[in-house]
Amino acid sequence: MISLGQVPLLVFALTVLMILQMSINASILSSAVSSLDNEATIEATTLGNLMLGEVKSKAFDSNALDQTGRPVMLYNRSQLTPASSLGPESSFDSTITNEIVPVSQTLFLSWKYKDIDDYNRYVRTVQTQNLATFVIRDSICYVQESNPEAVSSTQTWCKMVVVTVTHPNMSNPVIIKSLIAYTRS
């Protein structure tokens, strides 16, 4: 039989083993969380850049296109859409601004939007095969031409696009900003 003197040693050894195992398990879990965060961040960055590319491919302003979709030259800031009216045209279906699509279909949504303004307050939920849903939110505003960090309440020749991508696995959202300037060409 085990002597009484050995019992505390045995209990101590088992306790040490248990604590060690628990701390290692916690470390494994923490690295798994970190790995999932990284994977979500990579895919969120991809989706954010895809959205940014889509926005940048559009006309600078709804007034920079005529009824047939051809470019119209603008020479005065007052010809641009007022800052308070940035957003989809009223003729748009309201459901268009909250779309839920698989990632393979995001490419085919692009034709619905004509200009950068249409993406203001736009929300797209993208479903991916592995990491489920990413929520992409867009925000468009005018910024001062002399100081692009400062938002302008009046029309300017520069618009700031802010794309925010969130996912439950990410501790912080991915935010991608880009400045778009009007060019007459």
Added chain:
Amino acid sequence: MEAAIQLLIVGLILLAVLGFVGSLHQSSYEKTAAIVLQSNLVAISSVLESDFNKIGYHAGKPAIQRADSVFSFLSDLHNSGTVCTVQYYKSAKLSTQDQGLCRKVSGENSIYSYVHVSKLNFAYFDSTGIPTSTLAAIRSVNVMLELQNPQLLDPTYKYSDSTAIPSLFWTKTFYIQN
């Protein structure tokens, strides 16, 4: 009797330690594979971005030579005045599952990256964003690349972690500027 009990206790402790070490190894293997997958994707996407941003650079029109599952275009990749033909396609290695990405530049050796490509899709759009296959009308190209975790290629391997990610994707639309 006393020896048997001691042996049982030692055996139990040994089993616990061995199980513990085994799970550590498996976890380490899976995490390493995930990191390799992430690193491969980032590296490949950098190469693709570098090349695709130069579609048609210093080249005549049409710059796009082929637009199906193989994407081929003209570009002065190195800004040396020499226009070369660049080709991208998915290439098989040992099995249909284990595929790589091939980058072929005229005048250079082909580069095969066996990074377990599970998907490589090209989609071509005209100036209005409508899909097209007419070479001269193509104004943007979308690339969808998906890399698979190599562990999936081993059917005997079972994930210890049900949340492990089997694959990662990267996609980008390139607007042809040149």
